Amino acid sequence: MDPILSTEDKQTTAAEGSEQKPNSNRPRRRRRSRKPRDGGGQQGSWTPVMFKVPVVEGKRRFHDFGLPDVLMHAIADLGFEYCTPIQAATIPHALQGRDLIGKAQTGTGKTAAFLMGIMTDLLDYPLTADEERKKGEPRALIIAPTRELALQIAADAEGLGKYSDLSVVSLVGGMDYEKQRKALAAKPVDILVATPGRLIDFVRSKEVDLYHVEVLVLDEADRMLSMGFIPDVRTIIRQTPRKGADRQTLLYSATFTEEVMRLAEQWTLDPVTIEIESEHKTTDNVAQKVFLVSSSEKYQLLRNYLRINGIERAIVFGNRRHETRALAERLSKDGIKAALMSGEIPQNKRLKTLEDFRNGKIEVLVATDVAGRGIHIDGVTHVINYQLPEDADDYVHRIGRTGRAGQTGTSICFACEDDSFLIPEIERETGVKLECIHPEAALVKPLGEAEIAAGNDMAAVPASESVETVTEAVAVAASDEVLAVVEAKAETAETAVEPEQKGVAEQSVVTESVSELPEGSNDAQDDGAVSVLIAQSDDAPVAVATAEPDEPVQAVVEKQVESAAEADAVKDVAVVEAAGADLAEQAEQAEQAEQAEQAEQAEQAEQAEQAEQAEQAEQAEPKTEQRDER
CATH class of the missing domain: 3.40.50.300 (P-loop containing nucleotide triphosphate hydrolases)
Incomplete structure (x- = not known):
């Protein structure tokens, strides 16, 4: 060897003929031995003059390199105005x-x-x-x-x-x-x-x-x-x-x-x-922090963090294929548009998933390190390390998925008793002291508590707000443009939100209805009933429940769930869409509650029947004794 x-x-x-190259009998074209093209490849009427980028001290424009017009035209379409450091340093050479x-x-x-x-x-x-x-x-x-x-x-x-x-x-x-x-x-x-x-x-x-x-x-x-x-x-x-x-x-x-x-x-x-390297291996454009949690709190934290912050383009990293698969499935079940990226996914499906992620059809990619390194998509706002990487170099590659090309990004680590010992090695590798904090209590509430709009805990509104009645909820929703409740007279509820409209989490539906309310005003509700918008799964129609202005929100929700279950019209009735509303889980809980209630009613009916039979037998017994005495 x-x-x-x-x-x-x-x-x-060696001489050129000493190695047996393909087609070695043909003369090799020598680079730059040809005459340069006149006009730098200009085509059409577009010129770089049409792409106006002001001269800024300390920044390099693409105009300054004398690039072909056809290339400058594409650069203009892409909105590239100034070079990044690596571009400014390498393009001239x-x-x-x-x-x-x-x-x-x-x-x-x-x-x-x-x-x-x-x-x-x-x-x-x-x-x-x-x-x-x-x-x-x-x-x-x-x-x-x-x-x-x-x-x-x-x-x-x-x-x-x-x-x-x-x-x-x-x-x-x-x-x-x-x-x-x-x-x-x-x-x-x-x-x-x-x-x-x-x-x-x-x-x-x-x-x-x-x-x-x-x-x-x-x-x-x-x-x-x-x-x-x-x-x-x-x-x-x-x-x-x-x-x-x-x-x-x-x-x-x-x-x-x-x-x-x-x-x-x-x-x-x-x-x-x-x-081209900053003082640290990780980009200065990425804010980095560590949430200190127990392993049992990780999922609630992830789910609530994604929902409460309205994150629309994030990558969640795990260390093992089976763990990322289970996590992606659980997020999808909880109503989050999530998809898996790992080596076990067929290539055509991976490409489709990446395209959907790029186009916003998917909000969260759950990825392994190997698959994640192949994700080169601008606009990723958050990278979440659900599990800390076992190799500190993988951490650098993970957070490199955000803060790309001058954009800003956020990196969040979930550190628990199983992997927090890896933090010092990551800090040594990156040269950055990571901020380690405990998450707010609202972020680690168990499944259901974080999103059920009930009493003083209405997760559809900011944590600083609390509402008890429908009137208060409507006012908060109007001022914050949060999907909570939609104001409408009972007789116009169907026109406010058409029953056939699906996917009530769509902002266009919500904003159009909520924005009609004057900010912070309760006058619209004082003279009659209002309707409460109950969030559904994507496959179910919108349900609108009528309520009195001072009626407790919890009572309205319970009434709607009960009526929907009785009519069997809406199978996945949950509650007000909130940061992290768990529609599928709530539907399952409602179905289980209904089954339990039916079982209880059947048991009670059986007990009543047995009691009636016992009473009839008891009543018949004295008559028998009387006949015997005769």
């Missing part, structure tokens, strides 16, 4: 054709940085008419360690290249091989994004030829190293042109370990080294 350095050494020092080693955490904008460099190079130096172009011969190759990351890079490339004629193809494992083969065969590919294993399959079948790759990007090299992909990557790189004049190489890693730097030395030539 050759030593580790021999792979690239042979490629670098990439445009000069230099090899580069970049150190940056995920979410810093490095993907856009290397894509802009690649696209500018391909657009400014197009192939000439006499240069042979075959299908399956990419001009740029991007290698990523995971399917999700590769697909995200490909999607970003499509977005940045939408006004150009550059073609993008992704080859990843776990997806339909035939579809990928057809995509390769459809037309020549400019940018190929791939995972190592699937790419090798296509290279061995001779459906991909890497002999003319002009730009090579190795993303998350440290992860490829830890996941054991380096032998595959070496095999791939042997199929590409020599480093230097024939191939530009960009290597990115979250860490610069000795192993990563040794690989960088093999695969790059005179590289520029860029390190």
Whole structure:
């Protein structure tokens, strides 16, 4: 077996014909030997002048790089005004054709940085008419360690290249091989994004030829190293042109370990080294805190925290597949739009789940560390560590899912007696002293107590408020725009909220009804009955109960539950939708209560019948004695 350095050494020092490369009888295209395109790839009437971004001291605009107009048009559509630090530092060197080693955490904008460099190079130096172009011969190759990351890079490339004629193809494992083969065969590919294993399959079948790759990007090299992909990557790189004049190489890693730097030395030539790292390994844009709870309180805390704070895009991390599966199922049962992301989920379903999460159809992703690292979605507001990671480095990767590209985020850890000992190691790894606090009592109330709108504990209103009567509840709901009760005269209740409207948690339905009330005013209720909106499951219609203004909320809820159960019209009657309303559990409890009541009534009826029979027997006994005496 050759030593580790021999792979690239042979490629670098040997004559070009000494290695049997694919199609080695064809002349290799030399990078940047062609005439630059006039106008930088300009198409149409759009010009960068239309994208006005003021000059700000200390910030770098994309206008300052002289990027092709078609690329600037896409950048304008994406709303990218100023560069992130990694973009400002790396793009100039990439445009000069230099090899580069970049150190940056995920979410810093490095993907856009290397894509802009690649696209500018391909657009400014197009192939000439006499240069042979075959299908399956990419001009740029991007290698990523995971399917999700590769697909995200490909999607970003499509977005940045939408006004150009550059073609993008992704080859990843776990997806339909035939579809990928057809995509390769459809037309020549400019940018190929791939995972190592699937790419090798296509290279061995001779459906991909890497002999003319002009730009090579190795993303998350440290992860490829830890996941054991380096032998595959070496095999791939042997199929590409020599480093230097024939191939530009960009290597990115979250860490610069000795192993990563040794690989960088093999695969790059005179590289520029860029390190973008804050004082801490975790981004300053993420607020971090630890809730100290018992293991039995974790779920109540999670569920109530999600609901009370109205969180719409969060990732919850667990350590084991079976634990994350159970957690996702329980959240879904409790009316939270949650989905599981783990290695056991089929790839097509994982992609659909990520798309639904991106579009807001799913609010909470429950993920394992391996699957979670492939989640590259902007706008994630919260990362919740339901269980502290056993490896402190995983903590860094977890919270890297939020606070991306300059946005702010929040990281919450639930630390209990089983894992709180891991906190010091996380603090050493990140260089951050974590704030450890006990959650408010309202956040750890048992199931049911946190959301039942009853008496002085109406969870649909802020914790600082307390209501006892319908009038007070309506006033609070009007001022806070919280789904609690909807004011309406009894005779107009059906028009206020149509029975066929489903999913009463939709803000459009709630706000439209509640906002009609004058803020803080009770006058609307003084002259008659009001209607209380009782929250239902998504599959059940809205129920509106009529009540007197001074009637206790609890009495209204109980009356509605009882009447609905009797009519069997609404199976999942719960209570006022609140922060974390547990509709399914309440429905089950109502059904169990009804069954218990029916059983009790049957038992009472049986006892009454037995008593009646005993009484009749007792009455008959004296008559028998009288006959005997006669």
